[in-house]
Amino acid sequence: MEQGHLVMAFEDLVAIKYQLYNSLFLTLPFKNLTDVGVELPLFTELCRSALAQGQNPSQIIAQFFHDIAHCTDFNAQAKILFLMLQFVERQVVLFDALEEAAFAKTNDLSAIGTLTEFLKPLNNESYYQKVYHLLHDYCIRIVLTAHPTQFYPMQVLGIIEDLTHAIQANQLKEIRLLLLQLGKTSFKNPKKPTPFDEANILMHYLEASFYPVIKELQHKLEKTFQSPLPCLVQLGFWSGGDRDGNPNVTAEITIKVAKKLKFSILKRYIREVRALKRRLTFQKMWPTLDLIKNKLLATQIHLRSFSPTQYPPYSCAAEFIADLEDVKNQLIQSQNGLFVEQVESVLCAVRCFGFHFASIDVRQNSRVHTALLQNIMNYHLNLNYSPLTEPEKCHALNTLFKIPALNNASSCWQSDALFDDVIQSLKAMRFIQQENGETAANRYIISNTQSASQILEILILARCAGWEPHAMSIDIVPLFETIPDLENAAKVMEILYRTPLYYAHLQQRGLRQTVMLGFSDGTKDGGYITANWKIFCCKQAIFNLSKKMGIYVYFFDGRGGPPARGGGNTHLFYRAMEGMIEQQQIQLTIQGQTVSSKFGSTVSAKYNIEQLFTSGLLGPVSLTKFPRLTAPQYALLERFSALAYDCYQQLKNHPLFTAYLETITPLNYFGDLNIASRPPRRKSAGPLHFEDLRAIPFVSAWSQIKQNIPGFYGLGSALQTLVAEGEEPALQQLYRDSLFFRTLLENAMQSLLKSNFQLTAYLAHHPIFGDFWHLLQQEAIRSTDLLKKISGQKALLECNPVIRDSIHIREHLVLPLLVIQQHALLQLQILEKKNNKACVEYKTYYNLVLKSLAANINASRNSA
Structure with a gap:
């Protein structure tokens, strides 16, 4: 189907219908709804024009209440702002349902x-x-x-599902009833x-x-x-x-x-x-x-x-x-x-x-295992494990594995809840396998893997949990995340493969090894370009090593929703591997909101599952092949990655980097939302350190202020240097030839399209953050200009107008919400400087920030 037909379908079934159904909100019997419904478009237009003129969000709010709402009472103003946030939240739900209903046509x-x-x-x-x-x-x-x-929340997801069906059936009365239900649902x-x-x-x-x-x-x-x-x-x-x-x-x-x-x-x-x-x-x-x-x-x-x-x-x-x-x-x-x-x-x-439905993966951090091994080594071998060299650790683990009664050392873990859970989780895996079948829980993933000994440690811990040495139906999966760890991963796997203890275990498992690679933490550590390139190189190195040693290796990608966390048009990345990395299996995580946005209905689930399924098959069976990367193209990509990495590291090491995140973004408020069982930071107390930041709130914090730094930063500077070195024709040819490079750039276009530096333009003259803000803005401008030049497009995502149009509408919807959030953050800073956190105003602004966080993420879809 031609792109033009899809664009027309989007315009008719989503954009125009949104305008029609949005007007139904004004007919609902809610107090003050009509006033807010009338004022919100006026406020949105004021936000657009005032931001373009460089006004700050608090000035825009003041102008709105003076010129449009004619309201001077603080409590009344707060009520209007909360009502507008609620209105926008429900507009986003309507738009979600319209897109889902039109999925088969768009x-x-x-x-x-x-x-x-x-x-x-x-x-x-x-x-x-x-x-x-x-x-x-x-x-x-x-x-x-x-x-x-x-x-x-689950009840809202249910309304979206019913609303989608009502829209597809064009049941106007039912749509109005569901919008009424939506208005009354928290x-x-x-x-x-x-x-x-x-x-x-x-x-x-x-x-x-x-x-x-x-x-x-x-x-x-x-x-x-x-x-x-x-x-x-x-x-x-x-x-x-x-x-x-x-x-x-x-x-x-x-x-x-x-x-x-x-x-x-x-x-x-x-x-x-x-x-x-x-x-x-x-x-x-x-x-x-x-x-x-x-x-x-x-x-x-x-x-x-x-x-x-x-x-x-x-x-x-x-x-x-x-x-x-x-x-x-x-x-x-x-x-x-x-x-x-x-x-x-x-x-x-x-x-x-089977009887398991889905296989449960057990995952824990390598640091926890190593700390527990210190106790076990001391108990059985009277050995101080931590200061040993890597070869010494591997030798000690081999010796320890041979001890018959490893599970007798329960005192090593029972006194510590975290240690005890490691052993109990391995026992749970055995129990689940007995009840639901081996496939129900047979993978143990090690976060932050940096050495072969950290992988061998799981064999010891499994023995401590009662697994028999020659009957361990567990696949041990190392997870490599940071750039140095990705670069070192093949060496770690070679040491592991050549360790007789582990090779014997691999033989029990059919000489099949899964390796997990983390896009989110890789991007947080090394930037978008380098994370993707180093993961690609890591896969090639481990694949070639494994093939040489007669081992089947499968790669498990830890991906999120947005490009900054390995998302975007994911299936195209796998299709791009053709001829470079064999893909007998494609494994990836689908996280949080991506589950509902891409797999929320059978129609969208069918389409997206099929795209993933065929992405590893199209290359091997296709009669037309994409050209493989040539040696000069490999060198060009390596140089591109190195330049982008240097640029991103300079930003990451900037003395204002974490201060900017804490002060300008709502990063510190994520932990106060009731959205997840997992804490947003690795250390809940003390000053913020970059390494303590989890990748998800890190990416989401930039998204909230519409800067999306993790999704593009370094790209523009790298391209600028390469163009200055005369590589522009080579880059343009690479864009035409390489699906990997093309997908990499087009996913970055999505990040840039969702950026809006006008929202924070008031920072341009900030006494502390002014220069830092300019640094970020200039990289966004540079990246946008050079992406258009290399791709030959007049506008970003000209090649995918439906996604582009969807982003534009969503960004328009969320604009008033963003201005309200920035206004609330600015007022909170003022009150904090006055040490006035106990006042009513502080609590009000605090709640405005929390209310705006979720709606912003939902509007952007997969920006977290």
């Missing part, structure tokens, strides 16, 4: 990357055989996380969610979107090739398993989440069997299906208590599969195969989801 559902397009050439025998062969050793793994970027979580609460929200998407879409994809491909296939889309789950920096995640929570996942998938299977019973009404079939249903119900009951049931519960998914295969065979033998396809569809689901 996206080309038969474009390259969709399953329909991918399967078109199957009448070519060579293509057919290639795809069939690839599918037997290929899958994608989508890992859902609850990192704090999801600001809509957007605020009354308390911080627990890890189990977060897991429940994600399970809603597992059941509503992922289950039907993955089942359909698996069934379609098995029908196409008339053969059972391995599970092609696997699901992972971090809620309840990720305890890195989150003391609220315990072994008990991990087990509780695993049980709920099993209960949820059994519930789906029971529905499937009941649906089969409505069709398979033949003699002998009904009692068979009734028995299967009752065994599933007994399995559910067994989850909650071990009391005897009338029917035997299934001990594993394989037993359920065997019963379904019997039903299928009976249909073939006695009913001419009638309704066999429905049974095969259920079989596809069970082969994909």
Whole structure:
């Protein structure tokens, strides 16, 4: 479908309909709503024009109350500002629902990357055989996380879902009722969610979107090739398993989440069997299906208590599969195969989801493991572990592994809650595997991995938790995050592969190794360009090493929503790897709001899952290949990365960097929002240090003030230097030739389109931050100009006008909210200087900041 048709569809079904339905808000029976609804457009226009003239947000607010609202009372003014924030929040929900409702018309559902397009050439025998062969050793793994970027409470997400359906059906009366409901529904979580609460929200998407879409994809491909296939889309789950920096995640929570996942998938299977019973009404079939249903119900009951049931519960998914295969065979033998396809569809689901639904990953920081090993080494070997060199640590760990009764040293961890949870979490993994199957919890991820010894430590800790040396069904996954760690990762993996203790473990696991790479922390540490380039180089180095040593390596990308955290058009990055890195598996995290924005309905989930699924297959089977990077192009990208890195490091090391973040952005307010169970900082007390900042609030803080520094900073300066060195033609050719480079630049365009330096232009003359603000603004201008020059576009994202138009509307919607937030922050600074935190005004401005935070993130979609 041509871009022009998609743009017209967006204009008709989203932009124009938004104007129509937005007017319905004014008809709702809420006090003061009409006044605010009339004043908000006037305020928005005032914000636009006044910011362009260089006025600061507090001046704009004062002018609004003097010229438009005619209000001088502080409490009355505060009420109007809060009402406007609430109004904008609900406008954003309406826009979300309109975009979701129009998804099938504003996206080309038969474009390259969709399953329909991918399967078109199957009448070519060579293509057919290639795809069939690839599918037997290929899958994608989508890992859902609850990192704090999801600001809509569950009840609001439900309204968005119903509103989407009403818009699609053009039910004006129902739309008005839902907007009325929306107006009466609070957007605020009354308390911080627990890890189990977060897991429940994600399970809603597992059941509503992922289950039907993955089942359909698996069934379609098995029908196409008339053969059972391995599970092609696997699901992972971090809620309840990720305890890195989150003391609220315990072994008990991990087990509780695993049980709920099993209960949820059994519930789906029971529905499937009941649906089969409505069709398979033949003699002998009904009692068979009734028995299967009752065994599933007994399995559910067994989850909650071990009391005897009338029917035997299934001990594993394989037993359920065997019963379904019997039903299928009976249909073939006695009913001419009638309704066999429905049974095969259920079989596809069970082969994909088993009794676990999604695999729980357990994650903890390497520092915690090493500290615990100090105790264990001292207990068993009377050895001071910490000061040992890396070879000495590996040797000591090898010696320790051979000790028969490692789990006798419980005094080493029971006195410390954090240490005890490490051992209990490994015990929980074993219990979950026994109950839900090995796939239910068989990966242990080590954050902040810097050495081979840190990976070997998990073998020791697993022994302490009771795992037998030759029966450890655990895949140990190192996570490399900072730029130095990414550069050193291949050396670490080589030492690990050459360690007999670990190689023996790898042999038990089929010589398969997963390596995780962190885009968020990589960008925070080294900047957007260098993080992406170093991860690319890291993958190549580890892939080549692993291939040489006969080890299958899979890369697991820790990605967020925005480009600054590895998001943007993610599938294009994987498609760009063709010919450079083999991708038998594509694994990535889907975080927070990205779950609802990209997988919130079956239509959007189907499209986005298919794009990810085919991204690793298109290259190997395509008749037209993208040119591989030449040696000069590699050198150019390496130089580009080095220049961008230097520029970003200069910014990061600027003496005002953290002060600017704390003073100008609402960074310090994230911890006061009830949006996540995990704290926003690694250390809750004391002065702010850059290394203590978590990547998510770091990126989100820049987004709140519309500067989006992590998504582009360093790019403009690097390009400027290269152009001055005569590399402009080479860069333009690289943009045409390399999908990797093109996607890198176009994702940066998204970050820049969501930036608005006019909002903070009042800082240009600030006595402390004036020069620093100019530094940031000039890099944004430089990046914008050079991106247009290298890409040949007259405007940013001219190549993707639907995304561009969506960003423009969202930024227009959120403008009054941003001005209110900046005004509140400025007033808080004034009151803090007067040491006047106890006054009513301070509390009011504080609440305005909190109220504006969530709405801003939701409006921008994936900016956190």
